[in-house]
Amino acid sequence: MANSPSYTNGDADDTLQDDTINDDPEQEDENIVEEEEILGGTGGQDESGEESGEDLFNDDYELDYQAIPELDRYAAEGVDDEDVEDMTIDQRREVDALMKRREREKRRRLGIEDDFEDDESDIESGHFQGRKRRQDESQDEVGMDDDANAYIKNLGDTQGHKIQDWVVMPGPHNEIIRHFKRFLRTFRLPNSKQSLYREAIRRLVQEQRQSVIVDFEHLMTNDEVLAFFLLGAPEQTLKIFNEAITQLCFELYPNHRGIDKELFIRISNCLQNDNIRDLRVEHLNKLIGINGVVTTSTGVLPQLSIIKFNCLKCGFSLGPFTQNQENEIKPGSCPECQSNGPFEVNMEETLYRNYQRISIQESPGTVPPGRIPRSKEILLLGDLCDTCRPGDEIEVLGVYRNTYNISLNIQNNLPVFATIIEANHVSTREDKISFETLTDEDIQDIIKLSNEPRIAQRIYASMAPSIYGHEMVKKAIAFAMFGGEGKNPGGKHQVRGDINLLLCGDPSTAKSQFLKYIEKTAHRAVFTTGRGASAVGLTAYVQRNPITREWTLEAGALVLADRGVCLIDEFDKMSDQDRTSIHEAMEQQSISISKAGIVTTLQARCSVIAAANPIGGRYDPALTFMDNVDLSEPILTRFDILCIVRDVADPINDELMARFVTESHMRHHPLADENDIKQNHVLPNVFNVEPIPQDMLKKYLIYAKRRIHPRMTSVDQEKVSQLYAKLRRESLVTGSVPVTVRQIESMVRIAEAHARMHLRDFVNDDDINVAIQMVLESFIETQKYGIMRTMKKVFQGYLTYKKDNNEFLLFLLKQLVQEFIAFQRNRFGLDRLNASIKIAEEDLISRARQYGVLDLQQFYQSTLFRSHGFKYEDKSIVQIL
Structure with missing residues (x-):
């Protein structure tokens, strides 16, 4: 030519x-x-x-x-x-396609990368444009030079434009689509021959889903410019990404066009999570990540996405109009008859999308002391709706946007805006999130630690190491934190695996300190008090949404503690009505709501650990547990372990307690140096083993609860049945805490928790014996003092199972000391007490022989014997007061 x-x-x-x-x-x-x-x-x-x-x-x-x-x-x-002669349209298409193929071959020979698939698809679909005209338009709109290849290489050069304005220009817009489509088609993981996201698109079509999750690190390593645009202009870039995935999916699977009109890209693993209270103006219109607990959730509503209107006067169809989140779209006048309406929405041609609002609150463990938890509204669109429910702890990645709220301006008398997060990706933060933080070295250390012969004693000693003594309480807390295995056969009836614990005793026995330690150590814990919590505050309550005027459900403490621990201090200060409301949550681990037309059931799969004071302030050993504590029988039977914490005057133990407290204060002073730490050594704990570091203990807990699921295989069922029958008989005779079938389930749960401590997948006889010992100690401690001594002799074989002889002999020796002090006080009075106490060795030998302990020399040489102020002299034991 x-x-x-x-x-x-x-x-x-x-x-x-x-x-x-x-x-x-x-x-x-x-x-x-x-x-x-x-x-x-x-x-x-x-x-x-x-x-x-x-x-x-x-x-x-x-x-x-x-x-x-x-x-x-x-x-x-x-x-x-x-x-x-003039060329026909078909001839022009053929010539244009020929020119494109020649240009592509020329670029390949020169080593220039380009993607002509979009242009060829436009030609094949009938969208014909002249070559010269496309070049002129792109140069006029973008302001580039005549070198088209420079445009591809310099996509990241915005030429003075804002990123938000640059990405929406036709030239960069099309180039971003081509880059992102090439990323989706070609990205492969190392040592993989298959395209990762092409396979994800295949699964999307197969499962008829609407979104593909893209890892931000993959995008960053493959195309930094797209990652830069995503962070700089997230709202505009995400729309382009959605357009690209839609085009690519319809090119690969044309028949899917009739199922979904639009597909979405969800970005994961993008940013470090920010706190809700740290969101400021600089975060507006940026991509942010936050986490929290879902407190409220509205219903899923249809929202207008692309609207068409019909003119009622002439019947002309107006549109389509794209609906935004701020204002309602209304046509001005009809272009056909020039009238101002009226108009009605064309229901058949209008497109809708799912719409839901949720509110998340700061996680209970992340709220600074003395502050009120902050909350933020999240907007869920499309397939993100109903991905979470009240009580779930979630991570949200989305765009932080402002919305106009007229009521907010009226209240503040200033032009201010409300803020909302338009979610792009929502993931539930369960134990798997924490489990993924464990490295291979951590897992190897955990497995090595579990092979130690006294791992259970080390775990007991690691519970609240800043509190001296209280052996039974620490064991009970360890069982409650590890927990048993829940059962739900056939999805019909759920049997809980969480262990409930009640601490009851005298004041100043560190009950609240134990609860605070659990709050800091457990993966997910909610702390509340009896006076500061109501029935609806513990379970759930219904309120009217101030914007939509519909009834919504607010989650309470037990729902927020789902898959965690709910801690209730001052349990005795709660009213009977409030305590009755948690009966269902403690046994069935669910909360049923039937209010304001809302009939639903929420999950409350958590351990309940409560602390209570007895009537009158101090525990009276001459009375039964039911007489000491103002709690009903139904709620007492729902606690697996009852721990009585008494403040007994013991000169030796009181001296050791005082030394432990003072040395702990001196060691942990902010200005303490290494010399102070060496001089003020901490006394050995009652378990006489080295405790596990707290960081390692948290990792051990996460690994055990995530990976270990012990089950009952072959256990001595005869032993359990005989013990249950004997306990039933004793409980009816003594009139103390009633024994029900729940005590058998408690034994099973404690046995599973003990097996989980050792990272075993099965429950053996050793676990059953430890569980029986724990349940018996809990039952005997609730009896009157006289009955307690009798029952200890009856069940002595169970109570001394796998117990260190040194600890047992120390217990017998302390009994002899208490009897000697009581005798001296009754005979001579308080003023005639000697500065030292001498106990004949024969008395200890005779009492130990009753329980089958014959060798006492090892006990005399042990650290436990010396640390409690005893020494052996001339066939007698001396303790200096």
Whole structure:
């Protein structure tokens, strides 16, 4: 075909000058000089040497249109003056496709990467545009030079534009789509031959889902420019990503177009989570990540996405209009009849999307002391709806946006805006989130630690190491934190695996300190008090949404502690009505709501650990547990372990307690140095083992609860049945705490928790014996003092199972000391007590022989014997007061 002609100066009947390219530079210079002479020197230089140019506004500008025969002619060579027939549309498409293929082959030979699939698909689908016209439009809109390849390489150069404005321009918009489509098609993991996200698109079509989750690290390593645009203009870039995944999916699977009109990209693993209370103005219109607990959730509503209207006067269809989140779209006038309406929504052609609002609150463990938990509203659209429910702890990645709220302006009398987060990705933070933080080295250390022979004693000693003594309480807390295994056969009836614990005793026995330790150590814990919590505050309550005016459900403490621990201090200060409301949550681990037309059931799968004071403030050992504590029988039977904490006056134990407290304060002073730490050594704990560091203990807990699921295989069922029958008989005779079938389930749960401590997948006889010992200790401690001594002798075989003889002998020795002090006080009075106490060795030997302990020499040489102030002299044991 002939070269493109160009017009020159001349009249209306002037000819065209050929625009052929002359390869001879000398000939080209001669032509330029000749043309300047003909034009009278226009474009040259004046006498002063300055460029004069062509004066277009002089008085004789009409001479510009005079005829110049030397220029108003065609060059004879290279002119194609043959008649050519007009090309049809199909022929134009074929020629354009041929030119595209030639251009692609040329670029491949030059090593230039480009993607012509979008252009070819446009040609095949009938969207024909001229090559010259597309280049001109892209250059005019983007402001680029003639080098199209420079545009591809310099996509990250915004040329002074804001990122938000740059990405929505037609040129960068199309280029981002091409880059992202190429990323989805070609990205592969190391040592993988299959495209990761192409397989994800295949699963999307197969499972008829609407979104594909893209890891931000994959995008960052593959295409930094797209990652930069995503962080700089998240709202605009995400829309382009959605457009790209929709195009690519419909190209690969054309039939899927009839199922979903639009697909979505969800970004994961993008940002470090921010606190809700740290969100400020600089976060507006940025991509942020936060976490919290879902407190409220509205119903799923249909929201207008793309609207079409019908004019009621002429029937003309207006639209489509894209609905935004701020204002309602309304047409102004009808372009057909020029009327101002009325208009009605075209229900058939209007597109809708799912819409839901939730409110999340700061996690209970992350709220600073003395502060009120902050909350934030989250907007869920599309397939994100109903991905979470009240009580779930979630991570949200989304765009932090502002919305206009007229009521907020009226209240503040200032032009202020409300804020909301439009979610892009929502993930539930369960134990798997914490489990993923464990490294391979941590798992190896955990498995190595579990193989130690006295791992259970080390775990007991690690519970609240800043509190001295209280052996039974620490064991009970360890069982409650590890927990048993829940059962739900066939999804019909759920049997809880969490262990409930009640601490009851005298004041100043560190009950609240134990609860605070659990709050800091457990993966998920909610702390509340009896006076500060009501029935609905513990379970759930219904309130009217101030915006939508619909009834919504607010989660209480037990729902927020789902899959965790709920701690209730001052349990005895709660009213009977409030305590009755948690009966269902403690046994069935669910909360049923039937209020304001809302009938539902919420999950409350958590351990309940409560602390209570007895009637009158101090525990009276002459009374039964039911007489000491103002709690009903139904709620007492729901506690697996009852721990009685008494403040008994013991000179030796009181001295050790005082030493432990003072040395702990000196060691942990903010200005304490290494010398202070060495001089003030902490006394050995009652378990006489080295405790596990707290960081390692938390990892051990996470690994055990996530990976270990012990089950009952072959256990001595006869032993359990006989013990249960004997306990039932004793409980009816003594009139103390009733024994029900729940005590058998408690034994099973404690046995599973003990097996989980050792990282075993099965429950053996050792676990059953430890569980029986714990249940018996809990039952005997609740009896009157006289009955307690009798029952200890009856069940002595169970209570001394796998107990260290040194600890048992120390217990017998302390009994002898207490009896001797009581005898001296009753006979001589308080003033006649000696400075030291001497106990005959024969008395200890005779009492130990009753329980099958014959060798006492090892006990005399142990650290436990010396640390409690005893020494052995001349076949007698001396303790200095």
